[in-house]
Amino acid sequence: MHSLQFTAESSANGMIERDFVVGGVPGVLWSPASGADRAPLVLMGHGGGTHKKAPAMAGRAQRLVSGCGFHVAVIDAPGHGDRPRTAHDEREIAELFRARAAGEPEGPIVVRYNAYLAELAVPEWRATLDALQALPEIGADGPVGYFGINMGTAIGVPLVAVEPRITAAVLGQHWPDVLAEKAKQITVPIEFDLQWDDEHIPREAGLALFDAFASKEKTLHANAGRHKELPRFEADSAVRFFARHLGRAGVTSAT
Template identity: 75%
Template sequence: MNTLLITAESTAGGIVERDFTLDGIPGVLWSPESATGPAPLVLQAHGGGNHKKHPAMAGRARRLVHGCGYHVAVLDAPGHGDRPRTEHDEQEIAALFAARAAGEPEGPIVVRYNDHLARTAVPEHHALLDALQQLPEIGTDGPVGFWGINMGTAIGVPFVAAEPRITAAVFGQHWPHALADHAKRITVPIEFDLQWDDEHISREDGLALFTAFASAEKSLHVNSGKHKELPRFEVDSAVRFFARHLGTAALPAPIPAA
């Protein structure tokens, strides 16, 4: 059905924020307040334990809207944000916390759980793109990007592998298990983030996922630091990456100062 229902709308700082539901799934769409025509779209996917309006999602959206004139949309992932947790969600979260408390590797649990979530989230993202392209300010002819790190990569890699409408994507910080075969089917330009001192994802695993992408253009961005220490300047790089591959929308000229 792919019914998109706007449930709330507000405007601040030149950005229109619209809360919506897609067949009951909560999401948010950020758009330029004053646009002169259809503009590119970037779909984001948030990290594990976060939600559609997490500061990372909202901050990246602001950069894309102000810097490029894009529309940016995010769905709450299954079991996250305003979506209820299932018994399976609770079991996997408990297993993760138990492994963390015991000092055991978290990777096998996270990979398994994220793969489970992606099986639901990927069809939802196809439906989201279908619905958003029906909006006149987005349309069906413009380029579409995808930006997802951590769990966002677990959702994004199988989604982009199966979605020919995606023009370019930013991924990173995930294990290759369950994703490498999907990555081999991706040929669009890729920017990939990896933390050299990640305490959860080994360098070998991070490099293995990057290597799996079949893209002729793919850039590996390696920074020192642990899993949660991805530098903020990588957001600047991602915005430039999307601008190169999606173009920029026509924005109204600023009002001259009095």
């Protein structure tokens, strides 16, 4: 098992930010600045073309840490953030930009590339979870959630399907092509975000992925708007979802 090595630490707004490395994979762990008691852990997957400390990741972490007292961890996906791109990454990204410039559908390229990244990232996430649970403030028996939209869903669905320690997940905004069969293996509570007017993911495709989850408790949040117009209040809804399912119900989300 790879051990976790902290490489930097800072604090602000009641939250401690610690950079770490597990098996060569860089990540960040956000935790409450006060309180030594064990607390639930939420793993977050970032979107395509971004990184572990992207504004969306830091903002969601602040809500979960301040609103619920949770720990939140993100790792850079292969070819993202502080991780170098391979020749394969460069080819796929170039093909995506070419299709975008030509006005061609991006879906087939994104689905293919994200599936490739997921094969690499799922074992990395499981090793990271092993290392995080060795920390005394998290522990091996505490509840774990997963929160990832877009590419975070492409990696999150296969991860949740094989990782029994994850007991609740917020997902959304992806195609069902390679994820539907894995979604059928998932029975934990799910909150799923969908943009009704998504210009990349057809409405029927998003609904098909939601339908594929075998969870008895699953909730669809469909909002008007295009792909990048997911309302910010959905982050607050995710906080309430995790508060219910990870054991800290009754805690309100941060504003």
